[in-house]
Amino acid sequence: MKNLIKETRLKYNLTQDELAEQLNVSRQTIISLEKGRYNPSITLAFKLARIFKCTIEDIFLYEE
Amino acid sequence: MLGTFNNNSKFSKPFAIITSIITIFIGLYICYIDFLDNKISIGILLFSLGIMQFCNYLLIPHLSVKDERSKQIKAKSMNVSYFFFLIVMFIVLLITESPFLNLNMNTKEILIILISIYIIFIHITMVFFSKKI
Numbered sequence: 001m002k003n004l005i006k007e008t009r010l011k012y013n014l015t016q017d018e019l020a021e022q023l024n025v026s027r028q029t030i031i032s033l034e035k036g037r038y039n040p041s042i043t044l045a046f047k048l049a050r051i052f053k054c055t056i057e058d059i060f061l062y063e064e
Numbered sequence: 065m066l067g068t069f070n071n072n073s074k075f076s077k078p079f080a081i082i083t084s085i086i087t088i089f090i091g092l093y094i095c096y097i098d099f100l101d102n103k104i105s106i107g108i109l110l111f112s113l114g115i116m117q118f119c120n121y122l123l124i125p126h127l128s129v130k131d132e133r134s135k136q137i138k139a140k141s142m143n144v145s146y147f148f149f150l151i152v153m154f155i156v157l158l159i160t161e162s163p164f165l166n167l168n169m170n171t172k173e174i175l176i177i178l179i180s181i182y183i184i185f186i187h188i189t190m191v192f193f194s195k196k197i
Contacts, residue, residue: 020129023131024129024131025129025131025132025133026125026126026127026128026129026131026133026134027125028125028126028133028194029129029131029132029133029134032133032197037196037197038133038136038197040132041132043132044132
């Protein structure tokens with residue numbers, strides 16, 4: 001699953017550390033998410049969407 | 065304490081690497097003495113604890129915060145290690161019962177080897193999954 005976390009994070013001028021702190025996860029988790037190696041749980045996806053003030057579909061692009 | 069993760073990684077990482085180096089060297093030294101005496105003692109266990117601390121050094125950035133990814137890393141590692149350990153136990157059973165191999169090992173020595181293999185394997189798989197996930 002592709003995502004636009006890095007692009008959205010940079011749009012909000014957030015560092016990986018700041019985003020990790022807001023989500024209560026490690027910076028390594030943010031790195032993995034941005035690289036697309038790790039697909040988050042629905043809870044983490046909702047938290048991301050709330051921080052970026054958008055919907056989950058705006059951040060995560062589902063491909064069959 | 066060995067094998068625990070602290071959120072204060074500024075202290076934890078140097079502690080892990082220093083204890084890792086010390087324990088590996090002491091373990092190797094005891095293993096060398098045991099090798100000369102043709103016996104197996106606590107040296108292998110110390111060596112495996114040193115490897116465990118080195119793996120902890122690599123794992124601290126990934127596991128210091130107990131988030132969902134760290135739980136997934138631990139769960140996958142446990143799952144793989146479970147099957148690995150079953151295979152290892154089966155192989156050890158075959159070796160000890162084999163009429164072709166004349167192994168003079170007592171229960172304590174076999175347990176030391178099994179525990180050492182398990183400690184090393186579980187932590188190496190955690191490092192592997194932390195790089196993969």
